[in-house]
Amino acid sequence: MDLKVEPLKCTGCRICEFACNFHYDGSISPIGSSLMFYREEKKDYYGLMVKREKSLLLGRPEGERTLKPGEQIEGASASSKPILLRVACDRCTEEEEGPLCIRACPYGVLSME
Amino acid sequence: METMNNYTGNILIADLASGACETEELSPELVEKALGGAAINMELYEQYKDKDPLIIGTGFFTATFFPCSCLAVLTGKSPITGKIGHAPLTWQAGVELKLAGFDFVVILGKSDKPVRLWLHDGLSDINDSQDVWGKDVWESVDKIREVYGDDMIQTLVIGKAGENKVPIAQVSENYWGSKDSFGFGAAFGAKNLKAMAMRGLGALEVAEGFFQKCIELKNEILNGAIKGKAGIKDFIAPLGLDAKLKEKLESQTHRLNACYNCPYPCYTFFKYREAPSAMAQTGVADPGCLTAGLAGLAQFHKLGIDAPQAMEKCFKAGLQPAAVAQILAKKGIKDLAAAEAAINELAADSSLKAEAQSPWPIESSLPKEAGIFSSAVPPKPVFAEASAFDNGDAGQVWLKRQAIAYTIGMCPIFSLLAPEVTIDKVVELVQMSAEWDEFSKDTLDNIVNTLIQKSIG
DSSP states (O other): OOEEEOGGGOOOOOHHHHHHHHHHHSEEOSTTOSEEEEEEGGGTEEEEEEEOSSOEEEEETTEEEEEOTTOOOOSOOGGGGGGGGSOOOOTTTTOTTOOHHHHHOTTOOEEEO | OOOOTTOOOEEEEEETTTTEEEEEEOOHHHHHHHOSHHHHHHHHHHHTGGGOOEEEEEOSSTTSSSTTOOOEEEEEEOTTTSSEEEEEEOTTHHHHHHHTTOSEEEEESOOSSOEEEEEETTEEEEEEOTTTTTSOHHHHHHHHHHHHTOTTOEEEEOOHHHHTTOTTBOOEETTSOOSOOSOHHHHHHHTTEEEEEEEOOOOEEOOTTHHHHHHHHHHHHHTTTTTTOOSGGGGTTTTTOOHHHHHHHHHHEEEEEOOTTOSSOOEEEEESSSOTTOOSOOSOSOOEEEEOOHHHHHHHHHTTSOHHHHHHHHHHHTBOHHHHHHHHHHHTOOSHHHHHHHHHHHTTOTTOOOOOOOOOSSOOOOOGGGGGBOTTSOSSOSSSOGGGTOSSOHHHHHHHHHHHHHHHTOOTTGGGTOTTSOHHHHHHHHHHHHTOTTOOHHHHHHHHHHHHHHHHO
């Protein structure tokens, strides 16, 4: 089971990033999240990236794409750069009620499959 | 009250005359007295009122899991009315400000040259801003993000209208204008303050159990009055606006956007330089504009002008769209080219006389105290009657709802969409966050009544 993203359901509210960080350290911040929101604001082009153990899930408006290390990321903005330093998604396995990002998202963007 | 969850504990005092920035503690006593947002802004305004202050403050819940806790509030003397106004800053600015390390910013005096305030990592700098002085809002945002090297930086920027101290100049949130109906763009311009730039990568502590309570509230909201609705297009019928506006806006809609942690996406991106359905990145640099400014859209629509494109012209110049449209109506302007020329003239018109007037082409019955809050917010609840929110006269319900939203840091538009955010729930979550058992409905009433009374003077 891995986290799945449906990018066109996303509205860019960013709460998933903060919920993810909260899962790891109990504080509100975007910095320690396995999820990263990116946006090219003037084009209304935005999506989510998820750091996985051995890959990166890129949820772009055009659809999902899984990238392996070394592959070029097309369509992600400059703000997406630091995600490779992030902790990989642990799927919130010890959270009784499921992943916090899924619970926090109001739009059903995220799911496990 | 024992702890300071939800806040960083810092107030920045930025003196533009001397160029000095100092950080003071946000004391628990001040939070106990006024809680946050506009209410603490008023306390700080009074403390510094001899130094021409502008205060930008976050609410008690801003940047937390509380639904739609996106809000910062800009408080100062309105260049339009000469009285106190509180402008709501939505989108991401409040979150970025608090996570940059500052709950409140007090801006004093006037710089002798154009400057901007750059806040990040608990640090503050007053930087030279001659590189963007004279540029429009869009060019300025692009340049500031380029200079500081991060396109997630959130900005509050003025355009030429603000530089020229035109009283209907806005402080713009990034490219997209704002709900500033007080002319604070002119107040920035009078201080030679071109912009604030913020990047928030800090952290906030919250109370144990707060996350779960907020998720439960969010789920209740999603199954409540907003269920099945999305975007400002769905405000049009309940507010009694022209149904043809809805058709027009739907034909140009690209995607809906939400402010930080908001269960209702008001913001709508309109594409008119490429197909609205185009989702992939294309070579079109500026395909359209993003706005939740329904009053402005409705006013331009009344003139027969393509409303989203007219909004873009106002955003670039840094002018309040609805106020511009009302001026264009008096001039008899009915096409986009003439509107653009008139907007450019208005952005240079320092002698313009402006007056506070409702931007909504609908009847409303708000009390006179409503003038301390933004008129860009709908003048009545949208999807439910006022009685679903609170007891009493509809105008007073609106006023109290706004005062609470501006204090706790919830978007004031969202506060009129979701009656599920009851006063009891607000009280419960304040008690939990602040470990403040004595906090009650009466405490909240006293805080917001004091805010209103101090603001009207």
